[in-house]
Amino acid sequence: MAILALKQRSADLAPEPDSSGPIELVRYICAIGALQSAAAIPRVVPITHCGPGCTDKAYMNVAFYNGFQGTGWGGGPVTPSTNASQREVIFGGADRLRELIESTLTVLDGDLFVVLTGCIPDLVGDDVGSVVRDFQKRGVPIVYAETGGFRGNNFTGHEAVVQAIIEQHLGPDAGERKAGLVNLWSLLPYQNTFWRGDLEEIKRLLEGIGLKVNVLFGPDSAGISEWRDIPRAAFNLVLSPWLGLSTAKLLEKRYGQPWLHIPVVPIGARQSTAFLREVAAFAGLPSAPVEDFIAREEARYYNYIDGFTDFYSEYWWGLPAKFAVIGDSAYNLALTKFLVTQLGLIPARQIVTEDPPDEHREAIRAQFRAIDHDVSVEVEFDEDSFVIHDKIRSTDFGQKPPIIFGTTWERDLVKELKGTLVEVGFPASYEVVLSRSYVGYRGALALLERIYTTVVSRSA
Amino acid sequence: MAINLKTSSVETREQRLGTIIGWDGAASSLAEESAFSRGDCASCGSSRGAKARRVCELQGPFTQGSVCSEQMVECQAGNVRDAVLVQHSPIGCGAGQVIYNSIYRNGLAMRGLPVQNIRFVSTNLRERDMVYGGAEKLDRAIRAAFDRHRPNAIFIATSCASGIIGDDVESVARACEADLGVPVIPLHCEGFKSKHWSTGFDATQHGILRQIVRRNPTRKQDDLINVINLWGTDVFTPMLKELGLRVNYVVDMATVEELAQMSEAAATVSFCYTLGTYLAAALEQDYGVPQVKAPQPYGFAGTDAWLRELARVTGREALAEDYIAREHARVKPLLAALRPKLKGLKGYVATGSAYAHGMVGVLRELDVEVDGSLVFHHDPVYDSEDPRQDSLGHLVETYGDVKHFTVGNRQQYQFYNLLQRVKPDFIIIRHNGLAPLAARLGIPAIPLGDEHHALGYQGMVNLGESILAVLQHRKFHQDIAGRVRLPYKASWLAEPDPFALARLATV
Numbered sequence: 001m002a003i004l005a006l007k008q009r010s011a012d013l014a015p016e017p018d019s020s021g022p023i024e025l026v027r028y029i030c031a032i033g034a035l036q037s038a039a040a041i042p043r044v045v046p047i048t049h050c051g052p053g054c055t056d057k058a059y060m061n062v063a064f065y066n067g068f069q070g071t072g073w074g075g076g077p078v079t080p081s082t083n084a085s086q087r088e089v090i091f092g093g094a095d096r097l098r099e100l101i102e103s104t105l106t107v108l109d110g111d112l113f114v115v116l117t118g119c120i121p122d123l124v125g126d127d128v129g130s131v132v133r134d135f136q137k138r139g140v141p142i143v144y145a146e147t148g149g150f151r152g153n154n155f156t157g158h159e160a161v162v163q164a165i166i167e168q169h170l171g172p173d174a175g176e177r178k179a180g181l182v183n184l185w186s187l188l189p190y191q192n193t194f195w196r197g198d199l200e201e202i203k204r205l206l207e208g209i210g211l212k213v214n215v216l217f218g219p220d221s222a223g224i225s226e227w228r229d230i231p232r233a234a235f236n237l238v239l240s241p242w243l244g245l246s247t248a249k250l251l252e253k254r255y256g257q258p259w260l261h262i263p264v265v266p267i268g269a270r271q272s273t274a275f276l277r278e279v280a281a282f283a284g285l286p287s288a289p290v291e292d293f294i295a296r297e298e299a300r301y302y303n304y305i306d307g308f309t310d311f312y313s314e315y316w317w318g319l320p321a322k323f324a325v326i327g328d329s330a331y332n333l334a335l336t337k338f339l340v341t342q343l344g345l346i347p348a349r350q351i352v353t354e355d356p357p358d359e360h361r362e363a364i365r366a367q368f369r370a371i372d373h374d375v376s377v378e379v380e381f382d383e384d385s386f387v388i389h390d391k392i393r394s395t396d397f398g399q400k401p402p403i404i405f406g407t408t409w410e411r412d413l414v415k416e417l418k419g420t421l422v423e424v425g426f427p428a429s430y431e432v433v434l435s436r437s438y439v440g441y442r443g444a445l446a447l448l449e450r451i452y453t454t455v456v457s458r459s460a
Numbered sequence: 461m462a463i464n465l466k467t468s469s470v471e472t473r474e475q476r477l478g479t480i481i482g483w484d485g486a487a488s489s490l491a492e493e494s495a496f497s498r499g500d501c502a503s504c505g506s507s508r509g510a511k512a513r514r515v516c517e518l519q520g521p522f523t524q525g526s527v528c529s530e531q532m533v534e535c536q537a538g539n540v541r542d543a544v545l546v547q548h549s550p551i552g553c554g555a556g557q558v559i560y561n562s563i564y565r566n567g568l569a570m571r572g573l574p575v576q577n578i579r580f581v582s583t584n585l586r587e588r589d590m591v592y593g594g595a596e597k598l599d600r601a602i603r604a605a606f607d608r609h610r611p612n613a614i615f616i617a618t619s620c621a622s623g624i625i626g627d628d629v630e631s632v633a634r635a636c637e638a639d640l641g642v643p644v645i646p647l648h649c650e651g652f653k654s655k656h657w658s659t660g661f662d663a664t665q666h667g668i669l670r671q672i673v674r675r676n677p678t679r680k681q682d683d684l685i686n687v688i689n690l691w692g693t694d695v696f697t698p699m700l701k702e703l704g705l706r707v708n709y710v711v712d713m714a715t716v717e718e719l720a721q722m723s724e725a726a727a728t729v730s731f732c733y734t735l736g737t738y739l740a741a742a743l744e745q746d747y748g749v750p751q752v753k754a755p756q757p758y759g760f761a762g763t764d765a766w767l768r769e770l771a772r773v774t775g776r777e778a779l780a781e782d783y784i785a786r787e788h789a790r791v792k793p794l795l796a797a798l799r800p801k802l803k804g805l806k807g808y809v810a811t812g813s814a815y816a817h818g819m820v821g822v823l824r825e826l827d828v829e830v831d832g833s834l835v836f837h838h839d840p841v842y843d844s845e846d847p848r849q850d851s852l853g854h855l856v857e858t859y860g861d862v863k864h865f866t867v868g869n870r871q872q873y874q875f876y877n878l879l880q881r882v883k884p885d886f887i888i889i890r891h892n893g894l895a896p897l898a899a900r901l902g903i904p905a906i907p908l909g910d911e912h913h914a915l916g917y918q919g920m921v922n923l924g925e926s927i928l929a930v931l932q933h934r935k936f937h938q939d940i941a942g943r944v945r946l947p948y949k950a951s952w953l954a955e956p957d958p959f960a961l962a963r964l965a966t967v
């Protein structure tokens with residue numbers, strides 16, 4: 001079969017052959033995986049225009065066999081899909097999509113519908129935009145994003161979905177700003193196994209110092225009404241190494257909203273306190289209530305840490321000294337910072353796996369180089385698990401068995417190294433995750449429990 | 461119709477068998493309309509002359525995300541223990557590595573084999589490759605797969621993207637095969653090519669038949685039986701041992717050599733004709749390995765007939781009769797103890813097609829009522845075209861009709877109305893996406909990850925015990941049932957006809 005018409009894309013096609021090679025044991029998926037980002041917003045329903053397997057692949061693997069998270073209101077098996085066939089490939093699928101959207105409106109109850117495209121329509125050149133615009137003109141709450149598999153991964157697909165909602169669904173006018181209201185752009189829903197609990201904790205911290213938070217995704221979000229409130233916020237907080245930056249820039253351009261970028265998601269008291277002080281200063285909050293909140297949180301945190309100290313100083317059978325992290329930049333950086341600065345563990349290898357856009361890599365490197373006043377880490381970027389595992393095998397972990405923060409893919413490797421594995425990212429097929437969080441003050445305690453329960457339970 | 465192993469692509473199920481994915485009515489009517497019976501549907505007119513038999517199909521405007529052929533290739537070719545699967549696709553298709561890894565690892569553990577990760581390599585096609593083609597990347601990925609793992613075979617799964625841009629997968633595979641000295645086997649499984657995913661089983665089996673199965677076997681293994689299955693526990697070895705037979709499990713978790721020796725076996729059987737139809741028929745046609753043509757091994761009637769036919773084909777009748785008698789004597793009191801506890805319960809089966817026919821039979825053996833069943837597709841005939849394999853006909857004749865028999869391609873929105881129609885106490889499922897809805901209605905599900913759970917005589921006991929266990933889960937499900945809201949419009953939830961939209965569209 002011959003190619004029909006690849007849609008004209010102005011300048012973003014790489015002129016040189018790219019260096020991307022084969023990938024074994026995937027650590028991210030294609031852009032249409034962002035259907036679960038749409039589904040992460042309460043009462044939002046994704047609609048996929050793609051082959052019959054794309055939707056199932058995206059949710060079964062990212063939402064189910066990754067912590068068994070559940071799929072949300074309109075995600076997973078609820079997601080309407082054209083299940084495009086030979087007919088749509090040969091004659092185009094715009095009519096089929098129109099028919100699907102029309103019938104979706106009679107079957108499904110949603111506050112917003114998000115159309116996502118897969119490889120097929122993006123290759124055969126369906127004019128998805130004009131189909132969706134017809135519905136928009138009729139007042140149907142619907143937007144679309146081009147997320148064909150070859151266009152990018154589920155991180156960039158997520159940004160495409162977010163920006164589609166902002167540009168196609170929110171009005172151009174910012175209106176009145178609400179003092180103390182912040183939009184939070186942070187972890188990638190579902191891809192990050194712990195995103196729900198983590199967002200809940202981050203929201204709790206920000207509210208603790210007196211802010212109101214549009215958390216936007218997950219059970220704590222009010223859904224689309226909260227999204228409509230985005231332009232009202234006083235500022236945008238990007239809490240991740242790079243994801244969300246382009247959204248913040250878009251919002252600055254569109255509504256003149258300022259933004260604050262904090263690359264390190266805080267784990268533990270030191271980072272959480274630093275995080276809150278930085279946000280408070282940016283937001284111009286009075287310091288007394290902020291310091292009050294911090295004091296209360298730290299008191300609770302260190303009370304538990306005090307108990308943990310007995311174990312950490314006196315456990316007879318050995319604890320790991322060196323660690324490696326294999327994961328998305330956000331968690332990799334957060335964990336490395338916590339383990340180094342608070343536990344005094346020694347970083348042996350840090351591999352970032354989500355293929356961050358080139359323009360952000362230097363900044364990520366810089367963050368790792370400045371992990372602590374006395375520790376600098378050279379981070380590596382790899383996506384192919386075969387290469388990653390070879391690197392871990394050749395890493396010097398010293399005499400003690402290492403602890404690896406990774407994914408299910410590392411199970412065999414860790415057995416081979418006689419080390420300990422903590423599954424902290426996609427795919428985590430041997431973890432059941434409900435509201436567990438590893439960030440903030442509270443999450444850090446859960447993380448310590450997890451790490452050392454794993455270590456101790458293996459010892460006899 | 462003959463199976464053609466000369467072409468590189470498999471003919472789709474709809475072409476070969478007239479497969480449908482939308483139908484609603486009594487099981488007896490569907491059995492009537494299917495080709496085993498007459499071959500023509502009264503309202504569609506004659507299909508004589510057409511390649512496949514025709515059954516009227518309901519098609520609606522609303523569809524939810526389904527499953528594609530490539531996923532079935534992943535779960536078959538991808539689980540061959542000493543092979544590697546190269547996915548010629550952008551990275552999204554590689555998502556399946558996650559689920560099939562989990563299933564593979566747990567399957568290996570159940571069989572007592574060394575647990576290891578699956579070996580899938582994605583060619584990782586990007587935007588540029590869509591313009592300039594991905595053949596070179598495919599070549600690189602195949603060679604990388606070989607260098608890394610030294611496999612005994614390399615499978616290639618095609619994708620929507622590679623199909624549309626028209627990459628010449630065949631030539632790349634041939635060149636690599638010549639260089640590497642192991643079979644390099646293209647499996648054509650573009651998701652858009654077939655409306656039902658089961659074509660993906662056939663695509664895998666087609667490739668194995670063409671490039672792995674030994675063509676002119678010099679020896680015959682008279683006691684070796686090919687068992688076409690997935691990753692289920694090993695129930696066949698002890699069962700066939702009674703007849704003095706050995707098991708050759710294919711395709712999942714087999715080695716390449718085990719696949720190659722299929723042509724030397726004495727017969728082929730499977731736990732499900734949906735999965736086994738193509739491979740078994742082709743082994744008989746091209747290699748003279750007879751396939752056992754009998755009802756599937758579920759319930760007393762099916763298992764008796766299946767064992768007797770296997771015994772006949774392999775000349776072991778006396779052994780079989782002795783085994784059947786002993787098993788009846790062993791199992792009957794166990795079932796007699798179970799039946800009173802299960803009587804009056806209503807079950808619902810939502811699984812693949814031929815498998816559902818078997819499960820309904822087992823439920824009826826247990827005195828569980830079955831008023832409804834959903835199968836994800838329907839093959840009006842299997843590749844053998846032999847009426848002894850008419851699994852739906854066998855169900856209706858042996859156990860009576862199923863009033864609400866539905867064919868639907870795993871559409872959750874219809875599942876609501878289907879369940880309302882029959883209000884079951886529990887459901888039996890394979891394939892994801894439906895149990896969560898049932899759960900929210902207060903109905904617990906028995907997910908049969910181990911496909912052998914309900915097979916044979918012991919299977920009836922197993923399933924009976926699983927039902928009693930899952931009924932206890934009702935406490936959990938009923939607790940949440942009152943508290944959740946479903947994403948469907950009230951008007952749709954009030955609709956009694958699951959195919960209302962389809963019927964509107966065809967008027």
Ligand code: SF4
Nearest residue numbers: 054118119149552553
């Ligand atoms: S890569 Fe393309 S065909 Fe594969 S899952 Fe993604 S959108 Fe679908």
